Amino acid sequence: xxxxxxxxxxxxxxxxxxxxxxxxxxxxxxxxxxxxxxxxxxxxxxxxxxxxxxxxxxxxxxxxxxxxxxxxxxxxxxxxxxxxxxxxxxxxxxxxxxxxxxxxxxxxxxxxxxxxxxxxxxxxxxxxxxxxxxxxxxxxxxxxxxxxxxxxxxxxxxxxxxxxxxxxxxxxxxxxxxxxxxxxxxxxxxxxxxxxxxxxxxxxxxxxxxxxxxxxxxxxxxxxxxxxxxxxxxxxxxxxxxxxxxxxxxxxxxxxxxxxxxxxxxxxxxxxxxxxxxxxxxxxxxxxxxxxx
Numbered sequence: 001x002x003x004x005x006x007x008x009x010x011x012x013x014x015x016x017x018x019x020x021x022x023x024x025x026x027x028x029x030x031x032x033x034x035x036x037x038x039x040x041x042x043x044x045x046x047x048x049x050x051x052x053x054x055x056x057x058x059x060x061x062x063x064x065x066x067x068x069x070x071x072x073x074x075x076x077x078x079x080x081x082x083x084x085x086x087x088x089x090x091x092x093x094x095x096x097x098x099x100x101x102x103x104x105x106x107x108x109x110x111x112x113x114x115x116x117x118x119x120x121x122x123x124x125x126x127x128x129x130x131x132x133x134x135x136x137x138x139x140x141x142x143x144x145x146x147x148x149x150x151x152x153x154x155x156x157x158x159x160x161x162x163x164x165x166x167x168x169x170x171x172x173x174x175x176x177x178x179x180x181x182x183x184x185x186x187x188x189x190x191x192x193x194x195x196x197x198x199x200x201x202x203x204x205x206x207x208x209x210x211x212x213x214x215x216x217x218x219x220x221x222x223x224x225x226x227x228x229x230x231x232x233x234x235x236x237x238x239x240x241x242x243x244x245x246x247x248x249x250x251x252x253x254x255x256x257x258x259x260x261x262x263x264x265x266x267x268x269x270x271x272x273x274x275x276x277x278x279x280x281x282x283x284x285x286x287x288x289x290x291x292x293x
Contacts, residue, residue, distance in 0.1 A: 026070070026077055029179060033066020033172040040168055054161055058168035061150065065172030068146055069138050069180075069201070071124070072131035079124060087120040090153055097155045134200040136211040138180070141204065141219045143173035148222035152229060177201040 041059030044050035050058070064085055070078035091112035098108045131137055147170035156162045184198035205212050269275060 026067070029066045029070070029176050030063065032179060033175045034063040036066075036171060036175050037062030037168065040171055044164055048164065050161065050164060054164065058165045061165055062168040062172040062175075065146065065169040066176050068169075068173050069142070069176045071127045072135055072137045073133050079128060083120055083124040087116045090119060091115045093154050097153075100155065135208070136206045136215045138177065138201050139203050139206065139215065140177075141215050143170050143177065145215070145219050145222055146170065146173050148219070148226050151226050152222070 037059035041055035180201035
């Protein structure tokens, strides 16, 4: 009887037990990154003289990139959502670069299909098989790499607009990492405790040396490519301009004299009494005797 009486009394919860999840979930990440993207797009349009279209694109990139770090998670939701989005959007963003290379419409369509297949069934399969959750993809160099990739696939006449869009991706990536670190802190009664996952998101190096070397090799390669991107693009545009396989540059298959263009002058008839030699300003007479008098 006494046991039943005491069991009715509610027991205090442990100091660090909380109804909040131990990690920020998918909805939290996408909601916060979306709000950040709206603010970022508004800032670019109102203070940086960006067009409304560029502001909306940068804000959308910031929103979607809030899912990027979870590509290495065990849950398939972020991987599925971001893979379909990136595989569909990247070929569209590459249209201007295809035009710079002088590709035909058929070549553009083929290139877009190849990029979609490579991203959808190649790149993201690599993430699924060879990455671990909270590995080096959850890191600051990974955020910089995502921004540089965005810079390369979004060619524009202004480098400032490209950098604005690329930083939107970096910002969304950083929002995700910051939320992971915030959720790794537990606030109890009068004290604060950090979990084992604290410090595994906002980091420069991980515990695996091979992963560290790999991510920094990718980062430095992207830095070099982005630095020389304008020069490379200029060379490719010049090459496309003088493409010898384009119509008009081929050698005529019929080199016979009959196919040669006709000359614009004819040999004068010296026997014609009406013919007069041209005057060269030396004298009115063209005879040798009068020329030297």
